[in-house]
Amino acid sequence: MSEIIKIYEDKPSEAAIKKVVEVLKNGGLVIYPTDTVYGLGCDITNSRALEKIAKIKGIKLEKANFSFVCSDLSNLSDYVKQIDTSTFKILKRALPGPYTFILPGNNDLPKEFRKKKTVGIRVPDNNIAREIVKLLGNPIVSTSIHDEDEVIEYSTDPELIFEKWQNKVDLVIDGGYGDNVASTIIDLTGYEPEVIREGKGSLDVL
Numbered sequence: 096m097s098e099i100i101k102i103y104e105d106k107p108s109e110a111a112i113k114k115v116v117e118v119l120k121n122g123g124l125v126i127y128p129t130d131t132v133y134g135l136g137c138d139i140t141n142s143r144a145l146e147k148i149a150k151i152k153g154i155k156l157e158k159a160n161f162s163f164v165c166s167d168l169s170n171l172s173d174y175v176k177q178i179d180t181s182t183f184k185i186l187k188r189a190l191p192g193p194y195t196f197i198l199p200g201n202n203d204l205p206k207e208f209r210k211k212k213t214v215g216i217r218v219p220d221n222n223i224a225r226e227i228v229k230l231l232g233n234p235i236v237s238t239s240i241h242d243e244d245e246v247i248e249y250s251t252d253p254e255l256i257f258e259k260w261q262n263k264v265d266l267v268i269d270g271g272y273g274d275n276v277a278s279t280i281i282d283l284t285g286y287e288p289e290v291i292r293e294g295k296g297s298l299d300v301l
Contacts, residue, residue, distance in 0.1 A: 097266065098265075100266065102270055104222050104223050107222050107223050115127070122147075123137070124263070125137070128224065129217070129237075130193045130220040142205075162215040163237075164235045165217070166225045166226075168190065170233070173234075174200060175198045178198060193294065195281070197280065197291065198283055253267060253269035
Protein backbone atom coordinates (compact mmCIF):
# COMPACT_ATOMS: atom_id res chain seq x y z
CA MET A 96 0.00 0.00 0.00
CA SER A 97 1.47 3.34 -1.02
CA GLU A 98 1.87 6.11 1.53
CA ILE A 99 2.78 9.77 1.73
CA ILE A 100 5.19 11.09 4.35
CA LYS A 101 6.00 14.65 5.26
CA ILE A 102 9.68 15.61 5.44
CA TYR A 103 10.88 19.17 6.07
CA GLU A 104 13.71 20.29 3.84
CA ASP A 105 15.38 22.59 6.36
CA LYS A 106 15.67 19.73 8.87
CA PRO A 107 14.94 16.32 7.34
CA SER A 108 13.99 13.80 10.04
CA GLU A 109 16.52 11.00 10.29
CA ALA A 110 13.81 8.40 10.90
CA ALA A 111 11.86 9.53 7.83
CA ILE A 112 14.97 9.44 5.62
CA LYS A 113 15.74 5.92 6.93
CA LYS A 114 12.23 4.85 6.01
CA VAL A 115 12.66 6.14 2.44
CA VAL A 116 16.00 4.36 2.10
CA GLU A 117 14.42 1.08 3.32
CA VAL A 118 11.78 1.37 0.58
CA LEU A 119 14.49 2.03 -2.04
CA LYS A 120 16.66 -0.87 -0.84
CA ASN A 121 13.66 -3.18 -1.13
CA GLY A 122 13.20 -2.24 -4.79
CA GLY A 123 10.50 0.34 -4.19
CA LEU A 124 9.75 3.45 -6.23
CA VAL A 125 9.72 6.84 -4.53
CA ILE A 126 8.52 10.28 -5.58
CA TYR A 127 10.66 12.90 -3.92
CA PRO A 128 11.30 16.67 -4.01
CA THR A 129 14.31 18.25 -5.71
CA ASP A 130 15.34 21.87 -6.26
CA THR A 131 13.24 21.80 -9.45
CA VAL A 132 10.28 19.50 -10.12
CA TYR A 133 9.32 16.39 -8.15
CA GLY A 134 11.19 13.30 -9.32
CA LEU A 135 10.41 9.59 -9.56
CA GLY A 136 13.37 7.58 -8.37
CA CYS A 137 14.72 4.15 -7.44
CA ASP A 138 17.97 2.56 -6.29
CA ILE A 139 20.46 2.51 -9.18
CA THR A 140 21.60 -1.00 -8.19
CA ASN A 141 18.13 -2.57 -8.31
CA SER A 142 17.35 -4.01 -11.76
CA ARG A 143 13.72 -4.80 -10.93
CA ALA A 144 13.04 -1.23 -9.80
CA LEU A 145 14.76 0.18 -12.91
CA GLU A 146 12.51 -1.98 -15.10
CA LYS A 147 9.44 -0.69 -13.24
CA ILE A 148 10.36 2.95 -13.87
CA ALA A 149 11.03 2.30 -17.55
CA LYS A 150 7.64 0.58 -17.82
CA ILE A 151 5.86 3.55 -16.20
CA LYS A 152 7.59 5.89 -18.64
CA GLY A 153 6.71 3.57 -21.53
CA ILE A 154 10.30 3.18 -22.73
CA LYS A 155 12.88 0.42 -23.06
CA LEU A 156 15.29 0.54 -20.11
CA GLU A 157 18.44 0.54 -22.25
CA LYS A 158 17.11 3.52 -24.21
CA ALA A 159 16.05 5.52 -21.15
CA ASN A 160 17.75 8.82 -20.41
CA PHE A 161 17.45 8.81 -16.65
CA SER A 162 19.48 11.13 -14.43
CA PHE A 163 21.77 9.79 -11.73
CA VAL A 164 21.09 11.79 -8.58
CA CYS A 165 24.19 12.07 -6.37
CA SER A 166 24.67 13.64 -2.94
CA ASP A 167 27.86 15.40 -4.04
CA LEU A 168 30.61 15.11 -6.66
CA SER A 169 32.39 12.24 -4.88
CA ASN A 170 30.15 9.67 -6.67
CA LEU A 171 31.28 10.94 -10.06
CA SER A 172 34.26 8.64 -10.59
CA ASP A 173 31.97 5.61 -10.03
CA TYR A 174 30.16 6.23 -13.31
CA VAL A 175 31.96 8.96 -15.23
CA LYS A 176 35.23 8.82 -17.19
CA GLN A 177 37.97 11.10 -15.96
CA ILE A 178 37.06 14.71 -16.75
CA ASP A 179 39.34 17.67 -17.39
CA THR A 180 39.87 20.58 -15.01
CA SER A 181 37.68 23.06 -16.86
CA THR A 182 34.72 20.61 -16.83
CA PHE A 183 35.24 19.97 -13.13
CA LYS A 184 35.29 23.72 -12.46
CA ILE A 185 31.89 24.12 -14.13
CA LEU A 186 30.49 21.29 -12.00
CA LYS A 187 31.94 22.83 -8.82
CA ARG A 188 30.39 26.20 -9.67
CA ALA A 189 26.98 24.83 -10.55
CA LEU A 190 26.39 22.05 -8.05
CA PRO A 191 24.46 21.52 -5.89
CA GLY A 192 21.95 23.26 -8.14
CA PRO A 193 19.14 22.94 -10.70
CA TYR A 194 21.27 21.39 -13.45
CA THR A 195 21.64 18.05 -15.21
CA PHE A 196 25.11 17.60 -16.70
CA ILE A 197 25.68 15.11 -19.50
CA LEU A 198 29.09 13.50 -18.97
CA PRO A 199 30.98 10.60 -20.59
CA GLY A 200 30.03 7.31 -18.90
CA ASN A 201 32.70 4.79 -17.88
CA ASN A 202 32.75 0.97 -17.89
CA ASP A 203 31.44 0.67 -14.34
CA LEU A 204 27.91 1.75 -15.19
CA PRO A 205 25.19 -0.61 -13.97
CA LYS A 206 24.69 -3.35 -16.60
CA GLU A 207 21.39 -1.82 -17.72
CA PHE A 208 23.23 1.32 -18.88
CA ARG A 209 26.46 -0.25 -20.22
CA LYS A 210 25.61 0.56 -23.83
CA LYS A 211 25.23 4.25 -23.05
CA LYS A 212 28.14 6.50 -23.90
CA THR A 213 26.94 9.30 -21.61
CA VAL A 214 25.19 9.78 -18.27
CA GLY A 215 23.16 12.66 -16.87
CA ILE A 216 24.38 13.68 -13.41
CA ARG A 217 22.30 15.68 -10.90
CA VAL A 218 23.26 17.03 -7.46
CA PRO A 219 20.06 18.85 -6.45
CA ASP A 220 20.16 21.75 -4.03
CA ASN A 221 17.63 19.99 -1.81
CA ASN A 222 18.50 18.49 1.57
CA ILE A 223 15.85 15.77 1.39
CA ALA A 224 17.10 14.38 -1.92
CA ARG A 225 20.76 14.58 -0.91
CA GLU A 226 20.24 13.01 2.53
CA ILE A 227 18.40 10.06 0.93
CA VAL A 228 21.25 9.42 -1.51
CA LYS A 229 23.86 9.86 1.21
CA LEU A 230 22.22 7.26 3.47
CA LEU A 231 21.49 4.90 0.57
CA GLY A 232 25.21 4.94 -0.28
CA ASN A 233 24.80 5.17 -4.06
CA PRO A 234 22.93 7.37 -6.54
CA ILE A 235 19.25 7.06 -7.30
CA VAL A 236 18.10 6.87 -10.88
CA SER A 237 15.57 9.58 -11.46
CA THR A 238 13.13 11.00 -13.98
CA SER A 239 10.78 14.00 -13.76
CA ILE A 240 7.10 13.30 -13.32
CA HIS A 241 5.06 14.99 -16.01
CA ASP A 242 1.44 16.02 -15.69
CA GLU A 243 -1.09 15.05 -18.34
CA ASP A 244 -2.68 18.47 -17.95
CA GLU A 245 -2.09 20.61 -21.03
CA VAL A 246 -1.57 23.75 -18.97
CA ILE A 247 0.64 22.45 -16.16
CA GLU A 248 3.59 20.46 -17.33
CA TYR A 249 4.65 19.38 -13.85
CA SER A 250 2.61 18.69 -10.70
CA THR A 251 3.76 20.83 -7.80
CA ASP A 252 1.34 19.79 -5.03
CA PRO A 253 2.49 16.62 -3.20
CA GLU A 254 -1.10 15.74 -2.18
CA LEU A 255 -2.23 15.78 -5.82
CA ILE A 256 0.89 13.86 -6.86
CA PHE A 257 0.04 11.19 -4.27
CA GLU A 258 -3.56 11.00 -5.48
CA LYS A 259 -2.39 10.41 -9.02
CA TRP A 260 0.58 8.14 -8.40
CA GLN A 261 -0.36 6.08 -5.36
CA ASN A 262 -1.08 2.97 -7.45
CA LYS A 263 2.26 3.14 -9.25
CA VAL A 264 4.78 3.98 -6.51
CA ASP A 265 5.50 2.83 -2.97
CA LEU A 266 6.09 6.17 -1.31
CA VAL A 267 5.51 9.86 -1.98
CA ILE A 268 7.50 12.40 0.03
CA ASP A 269 5.68 15.61 0.82
CA GLY A 270 8.54 18.09 0.91
CA GLY A 271 6.30 21.10 0.33
CA TYR A 272 5.28 22.57 -3.00
CA GLY A 273 7.64 21.71 -5.85
CA ASP A 274 8.78 23.97 -8.64
CA ASN A 275 7.31 23.68 -12.14
CA VAL A 276 10.49 24.52 -14.02
CA ALA A 277 12.78 21.58 -14.82
CA SER A 278 16.58 21.56 -14.56
CA THR A 279 18.85 23.12 -17.16
CA ILE A 280 20.53 20.34 -19.15
CA ILE A 281 24.11 20.99 -20.27
CA ASP A 282 26.16 18.55 -22.34
CA LEU A 283 29.82 18.62 -21.29
CA THR A 284 31.04 15.77 -23.51
CA GLY A 285 32.17 17.95 -26.45
CA TYR A 286 34.81 20.64 -26.87
CA GLU A 287 32.35 23.34 -25.80
CA PRO A 288 29.49 23.06 -23.28
CA GLU A 289 26.21 22.63 -25.18
CA VAL A 290 22.89 23.70 -23.66
CA ILE A 291 20.33 20.97 -24.42
CA ARG A 292 17.48 22.51 -22.43
CA GLU A 293 17.34 25.84 -20.66
CA GLY A 294 15.48 25.40 -17.40
CA LYS A 295 15.76 26.74 -13.89
CA GLY A 296 19.57 26.87 -13.73
CA SER A 297 21.18 30.08 -15.00
CA LEU A 298 23.69 29.77 -17.83
CA ASP A 299 26.09 32.11 -15.99
CA VAL A 300 27.86 29.04 -14.57
CA LEU A 301 29.42 28.48 -17.97
